[in-house]
Amino acid sequence: MAEHALIFPNARGENLVGVFHEPLQTPRAAMVMLHGWSGTRCGPHQMLTRAARLFCEHNYAILRFDFAGRGDSDGDTELATLATMQGDARAAFAWMRAQTPAPLLVLGLCSGCEIAVASVEDSLGGAILWSAPVFAALPSEERAAKKRGANLKKYARKLLNPSTYAKILRGQIDTQAVSKAMAGGGGAASKNLESNQPGQLPRGFRNAALEKWRAFEAPRLQIYGGADPITPEALGWYRDNSGREADVALIEGANHSFYGLDWEHQVFERTLEWLGKWQREREK
Amino acid sequence: MQAFFFPTGDALRLFGVWRGVEAARRVWVLCPPFAEEEKSARRVLTLIAQELEKRGESSLLFSFRGTGDSEGDFAAANLTAWREDLRAARDEVKKRAPHAEIALLGVRLGATLALLEAESLGAQTLVLIEPLLSGRSFLMQQSAKKQIRAQLTGEAEAKSDHSPSDDLDGWKLGAGMKTELSTLDLKREMPSFSRKAHIFQVGPRAEVAPPLQHFADGLNSQARAVVMPPFWNLIDYSDPAPLLDGLKSEVFDG
Numbered sequence: 001m002a003e004h005a006l007i008f009p010n011a012r013g014e015n016l017v018g019v020f021h022e023p024l025q026t027p028r029a030a031m032v033m034l035h036g037w038s039g040t041r042c043g044p045h046q047m048l049t050r051a052a053r054l055f056c057e058h059n060y061a062i063l064r065f066d067f068a069g070r071g072d073s074d075g076d077t078e079l080a081t082l083a084t085m086q087g088d089a090r091a092a093f094a095w096m097r098a099q100t101p102a103p104l105l106v107l108g109l110c111s112g113c114e115i116a117v118a119s120v121e122d123s124l125g126g127a128i129l130w131s132a133p134v135f136a137a138l139p140s141e142e143r144a145a146k147k148r149g150a151n152l153k154k155y156a157r158k159l160l161n162p163s164t165y166a167k168i169l170r171g172q173i174d175t176q177a178v179s180k181a182m183a184g185g186g187g188a189a190s191k192n193l194e195s196n197q198p199g200q201l202p203r204g205f206r207n208a209a210l211e212k213w214r215a216f217e218a219p220r221l222q223i224y225g226g227a228d229p230i231t232p233e234a235l236g237w238y239r240d241n242s243g244r245e246a247d248v249a250l251i252e253g254a255n256h257s258f259y260g261l262d263w264e265h266q267v268f269e270r271t272l273e274w275l276g277k278w279q280r281e282r283e284k
Numbered sequence: 285m286q287a288f289f290f291p292t293g294d295a296l297r298l299f300g301v302w303r304g305v306e307a308a309r310r311v312w313v314l315c316p317p318f319a320e321e322e323k324s325a326r327r328v329l330t331l332i333a334q335e336l337e338k339r340g341e342s343s344l345l346f347s348f349r350g351t352g353d354s355e356g357d358f359a360a361a362n363l364t365a366w367r368e369d370l371r372a373a374r375d376e377v378k379k380r381a382p383h384a385e386i387a388l389l390g391v392r393l394g395a396t397l398a399l400l401e402a403e404s405l406g407a408q409t410l411v412l413i414e415p416l417l418s419g420r421s422f423l424m425q426q427s428a429k430k431q432i433r434a435q436l437t438g439e440a441e442a443k444s445d446h447s448p449s450d451d452l453d454g455w456k457l458g459a460g461m462k463t464e465l466s467t468l469d470l471k472r473e474m475p476s477f478s479r480k481a482h483i484f485q486v487g488p489r490a491e492v493a494p495p496l497q498h499f500a501d502g503l504n505s506q507a508r509a510v511v512m513p514p515f516w517n518l519i520d521y522s523d524p525a526p527l528l529d530g531l532k533s534e535v536f537d538g
Binding site: 003005006007015017018019037038039040041042043044045046047049070071072073074077255257258259260261262263264 | 320323327
């Protein structure tokens with residue numbers, strides 16, 4: 001195995017920083033990994049780096065990179081949208097295709113899954129989606145109200161616990177983050193308005209991407225944390241908006257970013273099992 | 285910009301990004317914070333590197349072994365090895381820019397390690413952003429944060445072959461790291477640095493907190509408060525303009 005640091009340009013001429021994991025033998029498949037909205041190519045708790053190293057040991061060629069405006073890459077953080085990230089992902093696909101003729105897979109984590117959805121091409125061999133949220137969700141009042149209601153109930157229950165008060169008073173609780181969760185804010189929703197303004201999506205982006213995703217017929221795997229609040233809604237959305245049913249795995253008790261060594265291990269094992277199945281089906 | 289791996293003394297490869305020309309008068313080694321905090325801080329460090337490049341200065345932003353894209357097992361890493369990594373980063377800078385002055389800028393634990401090594405690395409400039417003064421307090425905060433998040437969200441305790449305290453949100457804390465972090469106490473054992481350090485407190489307070497002020501006094505340096513969210517702890521992007529403005533006026537323009 002070899003790991004190569006690299007820089008490649010996107011269509012806007014911005015330099016993207018990445019790492020290519022090259023297996024010892026001819027790869028069974030190539031894979032481009034797409035990180036979350038405000039993350040980096042390494043993922044939370046280095047999850048994407050570790051996954052790439054493990055999958056490369058199993059003879060998969062992997063490319064991980066920072067989207068423009070993220071991590072080490074060039075580009076303006078504020079101007080990044082699902083559309084600019086879609087362009088970055090396509091540049092990564094092209095880079096990978098120039099390295100190997102092996103079938104190409106895409107793996108997304110959190111918002112990286114939205115980029116995967118937006119970037120699918122007929123020639124992709126499959127998609128792996130870890131904690132995929134609803135695609136390009138709008139900050140609609142209905143959604144925010146629903147989320148606020150659920151969060152308020154949950155946090156009100158917790159706030160009745162005297163030990164929580166003690167922790168808040170000692171400054172051990174990030175009350176800002178809790179307030180944000182209660183308000184249903186955060187994430188990329190405000191960037192998903194279609195306006196043709198810098199930092200927002202071009203008009204027609206969502207429908208065009210969804211049309212391609214619905215027509216995408218390759219196998220896909222979706223993995224979610226059992227304690228991730230987005231899981232039920234997201235699973236329903238993908239069931240209703242996909243051209244093909246996904247293989248779904250739930251990691252019992254896990255949170256959104258699988259912040260635990262055992263959860264991370266389970267995600268890797270489930271993915272490798274699925275990759276084995278994916279390959280057997282291709283060889284039939 | 286160049287992205288590459290460079291060697292450590294014990295034959296690991298550390299990931300680094302170089303920005304700027306090799307003939308720069310001053311080259312900055314940018315030291316990231318601990319493990320998961322690096323993810324949130326990475327963009328801010330890149331923006332600092334870009335600002336330096338605009339000013340004709342160069343920088344090497346790297347990851348300590350076992351973190352980011354650097355080689356090595358995090359569970360086997362410890363602070364002694366990370367101090368050696370800083371030495372390897374300095375050696376890489378000297379190889380690329382033999383005549384340049386060395387400057388160190390660190391965030392949180394990266395700041396602490398930069399301070400511990402600054403004198404022996406021959407640093408001419410030292411910037412410490414919210415340095416970690418007590419490793420024990422840091423470990424307690426990490427553990428409390430994990431418990432509180434589990435309590436608030438209802439997530440289960442992650443099963444593990446290791447003690448829960450060794451699983452730091454998906455980072456396997458080795459015995460060496462745990463021991464060295466537990467004994468790290470800059471308030472008790474103040475390292476020496478013969479020049480003035482530039483110390484920045486980042487958070488909601490406009491006044492420098494007494495422990496950091498006391499620490500700055502011990503270093504014969506001044507601390508400055510920058511009012512902005514603690515970017516190394518955030519999930520979402522936060523505008524680093526207040527910190528960049530502080531760095532420009534206090535350090536880069538000087």
